[in-house]
Amino acid sequence: xxxxxxxxxxxxxxxxxxxxxxxxxxxxxxxxxxxxxxxxxxxxxxxxxxxxxxxxxxxxxxxxxxxxxxxxxxxxxxxxxxxxxxxxxxxxxxxxxxxxxxxxxxxxxxxxxxxxxxxxxxxxxxxxxxxxxxxxxxxxxxxxxxxxxxxxxxxxxxxxxxxxxxxxxxxxxxxxxxxxxxxxxxxxxxxxxxxxxxxxxxxxxxxxxxxxxxxxxxxxxxxxxxxxxxxxxxxxxxxxxxxxxxxxxxxxxxxxxxxxxxxxxxxxxxxxxxxxxxxxxx
Amino acid sequence: xxxxxxxxxxxxxxxxxxxxxxxxxxxxxxxxxxxxxxxxxxxxxxxxxxxxxxxxxxxxxxxxxxxxxxxxxxxxxxxxxxxxxxxxxxxxxxxxxxxxxxxxxxxxxxxxxxxxxxxxxxxxxxxxxxxxxxxxxxxxxxxxxxxxxxxxxxxxxxxxxxxxxxxxxxxxxxxxxxxxxxxxxxxxxxxxxxxxxxxxxxxxxxxxxxxxxxxxxxxxxxxxxxxxxxxxxxxxxxxxxxxxxxxxxxxxxxxxxxxxxxxxxxxxxxxxxxxxxxxxxxxxxxxxxxxxxxxxxxxxxxxxxxxxxxxxxxxxxxxxxxxxxxxxxxxxxxxxxxxxxxxxxxxxxxxxxxxxxxxxxxxxxxxxxxxxxxxxxxxxxxxxxxxxxxxxxxxxxxxxxxxxxxxxxx
Numbered sequence: 001x002x003x004x005x006x007x008x009x010x011x012x013x014x015x016x017x018x019x020x021x022x023x024x025x026x027x028x029x030x031x032x033x034x035x036x037x038x039x040x041x042x043x044x045x046x047x048x049x050x051x052x053x054x055x056x057x058x059x060x061x062x063x064x065x066x067x068x069x070x071x072x073x074x075x076x077x078x079x080x081x082x083x084x085x086x087x088x089x090x091x092x093x094x095x096x097x098x099x100x101x102x103x104x105x106x107x108x109x110x111x112x113x114x115x116x117x118x119x120x121x122x123x124x125x126x127x128x129x130x131x132x133x134x135x136x137x138x139x140x141x142x143x144x145x146x147x148x149x150x151x152x153x154x155x156x157x158x159x160x161x162x163x164x165x166x167x168x169x170x171x172x173x174x175x176x177x178x179x180x181x182x183x184x185x186x187x188x189x190x191x192x193x194x195x196x197x198x199x200x201x202x203x204x205x206x207x208x209x210x211x212x213x214x215x216x217x218x219x220x221x222x223x224x225x226x227x228x229x230x231x232x233x234x235x236x237x238x239x240x241x242x243x244x245x246x247x248x249x250x251x252x253x254x255x256x257x258x259x260x261x262x263x264x265x266x267x268x269x270x271x272x273x274x275x276x277x278x279x280x281x282x
Numbered sequence: 283x284x285x286x287x288x289x290x291x292x293x294x295x296x297x298x299x300x301x302x303x304x305x306x307x308x309x310x311x312x313x314x315x316x317x318x319x320x321x322x323x324x325x326x327x328x329x330x331x332x333x334x335x336x337x338x339x340x341x342x343x344x345x346x347x348x349x350x351x352x353x354x355x356x357x358x359x360x361x362x363x364x365x366x367x368x369x370x371x372x373x374x375x376x377x378x379x380x381x382x383x384x385x386x387x388x389x390x391x392x393x394x395x396x397x398x399x400x401x402x403x404x405x406x407x408x409x410x411x412x413x414x415x416x417x418x419x420x421x422x423x424x425x426x427x428x429x430x431x432x433x434x435x436x437x438x439x440x441x442x443x444x445x446x447x448x449x450x451x452x453x454x455x456x457x458x459x460x461x462x463x464x465x466x467x468x469x470x471x472x473x474x475x476x477x478x479x480x481x482x483x484x485x486x487x488x489x490x491x492x493x494x495x496x497x498x499x500x501x502x503x504x505x506x507x508x509x510x511x512x513x514x515x516x517x518x519x520x521x522x523x524x525x526x527x528x529x530x531x532x533x534x535x536x537x538x539x540x541x542x543x544x545x546x547x548x549x550x551x552x553x554x555x556x557x558x559x560x561x562x563x564x565x566x567x568x569x570x571x572x573x574x575x576x577x578x579x580x581x582x583x584x585x586x587x588x589x590x591x592x593x594x595x596x597x598x599x600x601x602x603x604x605x606x607x608x609x610x611x612x613x614x615x616x617x618x619x620x621x622x623x624x625x626x627x628x629x630x631x632x633x634x635x636x637x638x639x640x641x642x643x644x645x646x647x648x649x650x651x652x653x654x655x656x657x658x659x660x661x662x663x664x665x666x667x668x669x670x671x672x673x674x675x676x677x678x679x680x681x682x683x684x685x686x687x688x689x690x691x692x
Contacts, residue, residue: 057605057686078609085607096602096689100299110606112288119288158606 004166004197005031010063012049023049025220036192037199038208041217047201051170055090056080085113089159091169095151097143104139107157129157149180169200173207185210186234210234293619307588310581311628311665317574318661319636325567327650332559340416342519345550346512364508365546371512373536380517380525385412386509388495396459397449405488407495415513423455423470431491439470441485464498522551582668589621589676600680601688614681621673629665
């Protein structure tokens, strides 16, 4: 398996008046195709900084970052913009949708900056992406008219519209209640089943339980890296809470028995060092 | 092309979203462009008016006057010397090849009595050709003939003002008029000419044959008969200057002036008269235009101000656009497009407004306002430049933003 993300001794230092803040202090991380990784840690541990660097929103101070095997640690602003546009889908905690702009126009936005896409195709792709996240009936709603969960779905559709192989999500459930969070996690699990590599940052352990691998960070360093033995299936949990609450509804994501099975079968539980050395040999 | 269309769509959408602000922002350009066009239009109208009046003086006219006399270094003013004689006029008529008509003007002031009243007016002793030079028509009756001129006939042609003062609405042709106690027969009435470029009533005049004026009114005898000035028509307007040179050389010869001696007369072409007047109105136009241009620049600063506020206010939007792959130049062109659209819209509204104001000035205020397409073009071009110039700084500021910081901006 080839690595989508590989960082070596990645550092990000901020110089603030007299002192230097070491947000990242030598991070070695390898994420392979098809993985579903959650990065956890207390606030200030550097997880969001790592996310920004991985998402090409921020440049590392030093170290190397290989995306799909290519070193991209020192590229121009425009080259970073193109990577953000075509190779990575980024989902933010605060959705970051354009206000007073309809869902479909928000999703079209990345295609607007992709000059190889025809405007007519852009609309079609945007509608497809919204249907994929279950918002086919909310195309012309503006963010104000949608719930937080729906807005985050629009944001995910926007991340999907350029058909990236990697989705990065920075606390995607941070602003959502627990049930909506489950819905979003079900969506991520479904996308992951379709072969998209997902890396998300969270500080909620129960959210991390839905991923396949948990990376813990502290003070700009990775302190533990574990596979999830007992991965939960968000769709199933969602169905349970609905029954418990006595509500009846159609689950937004299709039945995901394979998700649960696949997740458990892949939870092989190797140690961090084993993981890294295996990556090195590959 | 496609990119430009999309850019325009995005710009329009964000301008429409905050339409009140967009309207107020472009108001500065609306007023600026409108003011420039109207002000320059008023100036152009004024000079057009004056040029009209000057060309109504006559066709391809040349005006020959005695040179200015100087007495102990003090200039005595135009026409203060008597250097032009009837002989000069005849010599010009016979010798000049570039003139179609020549006429002397012997001016005196006289008291005219006739009909029911009396009136102090100016009497011009002229040749029949004078009407051709001045492009003046006879309203009723007829002009005196060369024969009447030669025989010093006591016949007069009256201007409209004199007719009104002496005869009211009656037809004066065939009536008698006493000019300085000499009885004259009225044989014609001139068409109304209006006010001259210098503000004189051209119709307050009585025309008599030049010889009659010299012998019976001015009281000059013999060959030393001086004329006030000579009026002539050049063959064409283009040949005015050549005609001017020809007149000069003929008169120098006639006056027997030594080589190197100063002319004792001056020849002015209509173009020169026009230049003198239009140099004044040009300054006026320039001044009005400059004042209006200042308001246009102030309007541009208004655009810059709003675009800067807009960049700050929309920092998050810029961050989002950059996060999904917008290049710096995409953001730059977006904001630049917005400010250009603002200033061009303002320019278009301003132009429309200017046409409306010009129409009102022309039809209801009576102030001639001429809007030249060039003025509109320049004002519009200026507005576009203002959009680029004052929009560039805020747009560049937006393009230089770091996506992470822009996204964090609250």
